[in-house]
Amino acid sequence: xxxxxxxxxxxxxxxxxxxxxxxxxxxxxxxxxxxxxxxxxxxxxxxxxxxxxxxxxxxxxxxxxxxxxxxxxxxxxxxxxxxxxxxxxxxxxxxxxxxxxxxxxxxxxxxxxxxxxxxxxxxxxxxxxxxxxxxxxxxxxxxxxxxxxxxxxxxxxxxxxxxxxxxxxxxxxxxxxxxxxxxxxxxxxxxxxxxxxxxxxxxxxxxxxxxxxxxxxxxxxxxxxxxxxxxxxxxxxxxxxxxxxxxxxxxxxxxxxxxxxxxxxxxx
Amino acid sequence: xxxxxxxxxxxxxxxxxxxxxxxxxxxxxxxxxxxxxxxxxxxxxxxxxxxxxxxxxxxxxxxxxxxxx
Numbered sequence: 001x002x003x004x005x006x007x008x009x010x011x012x013x014x015x016x017x018x019x020x021x022x023x024x025x026x027x028x029x030x031x032x033x034x035x036x037x038x039x040x041x042x043x044x045x046x047x048x049x050x051x052x053x054x055x056x057x058x059x060x061x062x063x064x065x066x067x068x069x070x071x072x073x074x075x076x077x078x079x080x081x082x083x084x085x086x087x088x089x090x091x092x093x094x095x096x097x098x099x100x101x102x103x104x105x106x107x108x109x110x111x112x113x114x115x116x117x118x119x120x121x122x123x124x125x126x127x128x129x130x131x132x133x134x135x136x137x138x139x140x141x142x143x144x145x146x147x148x149x150x151x152x153x154x155x156x157x158x159x160x161x162x163x164x165x166x167x168x169x170x171x172x173x174x175x176x177x178x179x180x181x182x183x184x185x186x187x188x189x190x191x192x193x194x195x196x197x198x199x200x201x202x203x204x205x206x207x208x209x210x211x212x213x214x215x216x217x218x219x220x221x222x223x224x225x226x227x228x229x230x231x232x233x234x235x236x237x238x239x240x241x242x243x244x245x246x247x248x249x250x251x252x253x254x255x256x257x258x259x260x261x262x263x264x265x266x267x268x
Numbered sequence: 269x270x271x272x273x274x275x276x277x278x279x280x281x282x283x284x285x286x287x288x289x290x291x292x293x294x295x296x297x298x299x300x301x302x303x304x305x306x307x308x309x310x311x312x313x314x315x316x317x318x319x320x321x322x323x324x325x326x327x328x329x330x331x332x333x334x335x336x337x
Binding site: 226 | 270271272273274275276277278279280281314315317318319321322325326327328329330332333
């Protein structure tokens with residue numbers, strides 16, 4: 001298969017795909033005690049990536065492409081998702097205070113914008129659901145009249161997520177969700193120095209560690225550098241918007257997640 | 269979350285930063301920098317501290333603002 005076609009199908013380059021399958025193929029979820037062996041983890045990973053990369057209910061399309069049953073497709077996606085989530089501590093972690101990667105994170109932002117001491121950009125994003133949840137469905141309705149789940153993300157200068165929190169229905173506002181995160185509640189666990197902070201948009205609650213925009217009418221003042229501050233702030237903070245954009249366009253199932261929430265367990 | 273893992277994985281592959289999140293030695297910071305800004309404050313005090321901090325950043329940016337802006 002040509003490389004561009006492979007990328008289009010599985011949303012990863014071939015070398016990245018090979019690295020990833022080597023990473024997760026030894027996971028215990030791909031082993032069973034049955035006489036009937038599971039399909040090769042490579043097939044299961046390919047099926048999952050195809051599923052993640054397609055908009056809407058792609059289970060049928062993935063099943064047709066790979067000539068397997070729809071139920072099997074769901075099983076593959078479930079197993080691979082579990083295996084990927086076990087890699088979460090390696091690929092989604094806030095750098096340890098004082099470590100080289102922490103300093104690199106700060107220097108990266110210092111070099112990319114005028115905010116000295118900034119270590120990240122925070123924003124919220126709604127992951128739309130394809131089906132109306134039957135479990136407290138009204139709480140999932142967001143301001144755009146769509147059923148969705150709210151996620152809060154913090155990224156660094158190179159548009160990599162360093163902290164993500166999810167689990168709230170979309171009717172809960174970004175500041176309320178962010179206020180429940182460990183990042184907000186225990187900032188001393190995340191920040192190494194007193195002059196460090198993150199940038200958030202004006203909807204967030206301003207604190208010593210979360211610097212937001214000046215709201216109107218202060219933000220419209222010509223004198224005093226308020227507008228200049230807001231301009232620099234928006235210019236720097238656009239990275240988190242880019243990060244969410246890259247994430248949702250690479251894995252298009254996030255634009256309309258084909259899951260049905262019928263109970264608290266489904267929500268989790 | 270699995271997609272976020274994949275996103276970061278792709279990012280790491282792209283940048284070829286395989287040692288980015290490997291365990292590494294911690295470099296101790298300066299001892300005199302005691303972080304007391306995260307002490308438990310009330311909501312109003314926290315907001316006040318945030319506003320003061322933001323004003324300091326604004327003044328710094330204003331001072332370093334290019335002339336053509």
